[in-house]
Amino acid sequence: MLPRHGVTPALIYEARRRIAGQVVRSPLIHSTALSARFDADIYLKLETCQPSGAFKLRGATNMIAALIERHGQDGLAAGVTTASTGNHGRAMALAAARLGVPATICLSHLVPANKVAAIETLGAEVVRVGESQDEAFGEVERLVRERGMTLIPPFDDPLIAAGQGTIGLELMEDAPDLDRVIVGLSGGGLLGGIGAAVKAIRPGTRITGVSLARGAAMWESLQAGRPVEVEEVESLGDSLGGGIGLDNRCTLALVGEVMDDHYQVSEPAIAHAMVDILEHEKLLVEGAAAVGLAAMAEYRIDVQGQRVALILSGNAVSLETIDRARKLTGR
Incomplete structure (x- = not known):
């Protein structure tokens, strides 16, 4: 019997087959500086190495490729569409271009300009609308209804979560005795997919979620036992903004099943972490x-x-945002 969220180990292994050659098997590196600081073995999974710059390429590629397998190229002739806080839109634009499918990305006005430009460079049509991801989704619904486009959701679909779950398979192959995996939590596709893969292989590994101090829609929804709306706020961690959808069908249940503990971090803490990673690991991260x-x-x-x-x-991440982070830390 399938779990309520629909994300199974078999679906994640299918995703790995489907995205092979389209997505980088990202490096897992040992951090000497962080390991010494926390008296532990700290590893960094570098999804920053993806061609789109983020993990989202896995889920977007998996879902578009799966739809082409099921319905043929003509089944997506009207194109694909989505709403995004930036990274999913960029990933979908790249995946669609590679697979020969037109793409329209709907973005709220809170999405930083550098992310908008990156999407447009990949050839996708960009529509700016509203002040939240939920408002951007209203435009997506119109495109689906009036132009016959196909929705590729940013997180709330088993195919998307399974694509992100391929990260968990790689973690278990490269470091099979991990005690804990710490993952940013927004819509839940990344944490849910990784958690499903890791727990299937090593159930004792803890999955820790981290949300913003304000606007943590998934965490608030878990506490309420149902999807709830939250006010979106500007943040250094803007990719973790946005709601989970009041009709959430997959990730709320998935995250509730696989996440062991959860933390909400402040803006100064995010700023210090960004600067630390840049200074000690020489890695530029959002x-x-x-x-x-x-x-x-x-x-x-x-x-x-x-x-x-x-x-x-x-x-x-833009240099302007890095400068904001440095100012917050006084470094």
Whole structure:
């Protein structure tokens, strides 16, 4: 019997087959500096190495390829569409271009200009609308209804979560005795997919979610036991903004099943983590990619003697945002 969320190990292995050659098997590197700082073995999963700059390419490629397998190229002739806080839109634009499918990406006015430009460069049509991801989704619904386009959701679909879950398979192959995986939490596709893969192979590995201090839609929904709306706010971790959809069908149940603990991090903590990763690891990461380290530092999570993986989920960050982070830290 399928789980309510529909994400099975078989679906994740199918995703790996489908995206092979289209997506980078990202490096898992040992951080000497962080390991010494936390008296643990700290590993960094570099999804920043993806051609789109973030993990989202896995799920987008998997879903578009799966739809082509099912319905043929003509089945997507009207094109694909989505709403995004930036990274999913960029990933979908790249995946669609590679697979020969037209794409329209709907973005709220909160999405930073550098992310908008990156999407347009890949040849997708961009529509700016509203002040939240939910408002952008209203335009997506219109495109689906009036132009016959196919929705590729940013997170709430088993095919999307399974694509992100291929990260978990790689983690278990490269570091099979991990004690904890720390993942940014927004819509839940990344954490849910990774958690489903890791728990299927090593159930004792803890899956830790990290959200923003404000606007944590998934966490608020888990507490309420149903999808709820939250006000979106500007943040260094802007990729973690947005709602989970009031009709959420997949990721709320999936995250509730696989996540063991959860932290909400402040803006100064995100800023310090971004600067630390840049200074000590020589890696440029967006705020959402730094929240794992932010949580470890802000909450002094006890990881002594453990093997811990942090998911560095993306690198879509402007120099202006890095400068904001530096100013917040005084460094």
